Amino acid sequence: MSHRNARLTVHGRRLLIQRVCSGRPVAHVAAEMGISRATAHKWVRRWQAEGDPGLFDRSSRPRTTPHRTAPGTEAAVCGLRQARKLGPARIGPILGLPASTVHRILTRHGLNRLAWLDRPTGEPVRRYERSRPGELVHVDIKKLGNIPDGGGWRTVGRTTGNQNRQNTTDLRKSCKPVIGYSYIHSAVDDHSRLAYSEVLADERQHTAIGFWQRAHAFFTGHGVTVERVLTDNGSCYKSKLFTQALTADGITHKRIRPYRPQTNGKVERFNRTLQEEWAYLRPYTSNDERTAALADFLHSYNHHRCHTALDGKPPISRVNNPAGQYI
Template sequence: MSHANAALTPKARLRLARLIVEDGWSVAAAAKLFMVSWPTARRWELRYREHGPTAMNDNSSRPHTSPNRTTTSVVKKIVALRWRKRLGPVQIAYRLGLAASTVHAVLVRCRINRLRYIDRVTGEKIRRYEHPYPGAMIHVDVTKFGNIPDGGGHRFLGRQAGERNSRLTANRTGKRTSSGHPRLGTAFVHTVIDDYSRIAYAEIHQDEKAVTAIGVLQRAVQWFAARQVTVQKVLSDNGSAYRSQAWRDACQQLGVVPKRTRPYRPQTNGKVERFHRTLNDGWAYAKFYGSESARREALPGWIHEYNHHRPHTAIGNLPPISRLTNLPGQYS
């Protein structure tokens, strides 16, 4: 790759050299045409004569040997302190008697220079993965939101006004707990995320039972099929709905292989967990809703915005729909 400030690209260098060597131009004339100095034109002419077109590319500036490079044993000590103690470059340098810049260079080279690259529980390097094409794996999960009382909840109106609206809503619906407190209920949002494209599908229900989760999966598979995506595997946590025989039978009927995360390892299903945070910030608590029905009516529009317009940093700041431009069977 040529330097950012280079006057000539490899293709332009080749054209310049051929003008001189094959077409008989003078070095001065070719240099004037390409607006470079005479020595520059002469250099590319000689390289072309000696080594041909392949010599027009830049050679690596990396030295053949690095005698002052940090030894493997010291690198292992730096990595161990980073993983086990979660120390920064200054603290590690103090313990090992090194320069902080040296420690930082090693951490960058090992790709653990930021703490977010390290698992909080185990201290090990996070190993990110992505399936190669849409439908190869979808992630399913359920997130819960307390229903909003008529007139709005306490998040936007404050505790006093929110509780008053909750009481008025309970008086209208007649739903209260055994102790007399308002019972507004819970919105169970069943979410489905395609691992490769990050395309999202969501439905709101009154529970998270197996029969409800199965219905969501069936409709999600049909939804993806309408977009020419064939679902092959589904990854879930170890909730009772996903451990049931009914879930396994439904997956078998759909031709989908069910997978579950390791117990107490939500990171394995991290894509859908991260989507829940986006769902919270972008839809559930993004603005004032005067009622629960108003919030639920806003979900389809937000999902469309997320899938078709919102840039996603994990896929190069493009919307998820951009990764469905190729059809199944076209992936190598």
């Protein structure tokens, strides 16, 4: 393989062949070009055998590896990794192999990172992406505890936080104030990762239907025609009314297999981003303040925040006709 100090590039090798073919001695040409006679003869032989393609670099990988670990041993390493989730330092003593050898085996089979494995089955995670916006939209709900007016105990301490809870609500359970929860309904396009979210009071079927109607209008406004919606098996999504609301717009409703949230992984990962970059980003003094900050986060996420799955570009870059593109 060529390197930064290589004397010959492909162009240089062609010059070498031209000079040799003109009748000049190989030794003289090699001296002019600052290479050894053996190197010059090597490129001449390759050109004679393969023609112009023979002047390009080849892989430095050996054709045979006689000392490579036996296939049966590699299978045993992979089996321990997938079944027991062990690392190289623990697999090595079990099979009598150096940890470095185990690590190379795991890397060769794509098992060196546990994050790349499906935890229940131990199989490598299968990633997919739809080919166009709107072909599949993931929908899910994230439950967050409400923030009392003035801030919760994590922000202002136990004493003040408990006082804020007492002053915020009249609801009581076992003599303790009940702040309740907020439900963040989210929809994420599989291809573009364009996202829409709302903070709502519950996760009932009529609430979920209303959210989807507004989310559908959001995607339509960005030129995205929704074809399928994928949800989990929550009660609001299992209701006939929710499916009928989708069918009325010509949308197919799909539900994931029970106990397999990985299938809906794109919106599950978006829920984690919501927590890290919005819900728990900074101390909020009230639930209304946190809710008001959601709009700015969504705009930043869709239009400015780089996405690793999109080669560092924001989701709006994959939308067919984002607002204002042709103005």
